[in-house]
Amino acid sequence: MKQAAVIGAGTMGNGIAHVYAQYGWSVTLIDVSAAALEKARTTIQANLDRQAKKGTIPADAPGQILGRIQTSTSLDAAAPAQVVVEAATENPTLKFSIFESLDRICAADAILASNTSSISITEIGARTKRPENVIGMHFMNPVPVMQLVEVIRGHATSDATTAAVLAMSKELAKVPVEVQDYPGFVANRILMPMINEAIYTVMEGVATPGAVDTVMKLGMAHPMGPLALADFIGLDVCLAILEVMHKGLGDPKYRPCPLLRRMVAAGHLGRKSGRGFYPY
Numbered sequence: 001m002k003q004a005a006v007i008g009a010g011t012m013g014n015g016i017a018h019v020y021a022q023y024g025w026s027v028t029l030i031d032v033s034a035a036a037l038e039k040a041r042t043t044i045q046a047n048l049d050r051q052a053k054k055g056t057i058p059a060d061a062p063g064q065i066l067g068r069i070q071t072s073t074s075l076d077a078a079a080p081a082q083v084v085v086e087a088a089t090e091n092p093t094l095k096f097s098i099f100e101s102l103d104r105i106c107a108a109d110a111i112l113a114s115n116t117s118s119i120s121i122t123e124i125g126a127r128t129k130r131p132e133n134v135i136g137m138h139f140m141n142p143v144p145v146m147q148l149v150e151v152i153r154g155h156a157t158s159d160a161t162t163a164a165v166l167a168m169s170k171e172l173a174k175v176p177v178e179v180q181d182y183p184g185f186v187a188n189r190i191l192m193p194m195i196n197e198a199i200y201t202v203m204e205g206v207a208t209p210g211a212v213d214t215v216m217k218l219g220m221a222h223p224m225g226p227l228a229l230a231d232f233i234g235l236d237v238c239l240a241i242l243e244v245m246h247k248g249l250g251d252p253k254y255r256p257c258p259l260l261r262r263m264v265a266a267g268h269l270g271r272k273s274g275r276g277f278y279p280y
Contacts, residue, residue: 001026005078006085007098009033009071012115013087014040015143018047020085021068022057022144023172028070028077037071044069047144079105083168085137087115090240095119096127103128111161113137117188117237118244121154121181131156135165138185139174141233149174154181183248188241191229195238196257198226202277203259209277227277231270239264 002025006017009031017029017040031037048062057065070077075098078084084106086098095114102112112134114124125131136152149169153162162178169176179186198212207215213225230238239256246254263269263276270276 003028003081004083004085005030005081006087007031007075007078007102008087008089008115009036009040010087010089011141012139012143014043015047015141016085016087016115016139017069018044018065018144019139019172019174021065022048022061024068026068026070028072028081030072030075030077032073034073037073041066041069041071047142051144075101076105078102079107081106081110083111083113083165085113085115087139090117090119090237092119092123095124099124099127099134103130109133111135111164113165115139118184118241120183120248121152121157125154125156132158133161135161136181136185137165137169138187140187147173147175148187149176150185150187151176151178152181152185153178157181184241184245189245192238192241192245193254195226195230196242196254196260199230199257199260202227203257231276231278231280233270234272235260235269235276236264 004020004025005028006013007030009029017027020027029037029040045066048065051057052059052062084102086095088094088098095116099112114121114136115138116136117138121134121136125134128134131154134154135157138150138152140146140148151165151169166176166178184192201207201212202209209227213227216222216225239260242254242256267273268275271280274280
């Protein structure tokens with residue numbers, strides 16, 4: 001059986017584990033927190049039950065799929081995996097440390113992928129002795145529902161690794177798009193300046209958050225307005241990505257809006273904190 005390991009049992013990690021298991025992979029979901037792993041299993045179970053209720057998977061599939069997911073609090077459990085997808089917190093120091101460890105633990109031919117939304121794949125790969133096997137697999141949230149995977153080539157990523165990950169993404173019923181390793185990749189390079197501009201529009205008193213979102217939904221056919229989307233992503237995550245782009249590209253157009261900084265400082269992070277541009 002094909003074996004995958006997923007590092008990090010948060011929103012993205014449990015969704016990635018769910019998708020691999022759904023398409024026949026044996027998955028080890030790894031997190032330092034046993035409580036996070038327990039919560040992830042509960043979330044995956046609920047999402048599988050929802051799929052079964054909708055008829056998108058057979059009624060007896062949830063048990064079989066969940067049975068393919070093992071959990072562990074030790075990175076050593078990634079050793080047998082042919083592919084490892086890291087989905088830990090968006091923190092460069094943490095990711096570098098994980099990849100240095102995976103480089104020691106995993107088989108020489110294992111593919112080491114990161115679900116990072118903004119951190120350089122080239123820099124991550126340089127922390128290993130196998131940068132040709134290191135690649136970005138940026139899934140979209142919620143992972144079981146969203147079709148896109150940004151497949152990000154680092155400076156040293158090989159053609160063989162890229163081809164393998166593009167093919168694997170299709171086997172997971174995703175639509176992979178190959179992009180090069182520059183700050184923000186494609187999705188966030190285009191999305192985050194739009195969110196940032198929407199925040200400037202509110203800060204400058206041009207319109208309320210509700211008005212901005214209505215214009216984008218009804219005028220531009222966006223399913224969700226940029227400020228509601230920012231709340232969904234997390235305002236702290238938006239700020240971190242904008243800072244990576246601002247620093248990496250050196251262009252003032254990526255400068256995070258002062259109102260965004262102030263809201264993050266106040267702990268108004270969006271849905272996860274109960275308050276952002278809207279109350280939850």
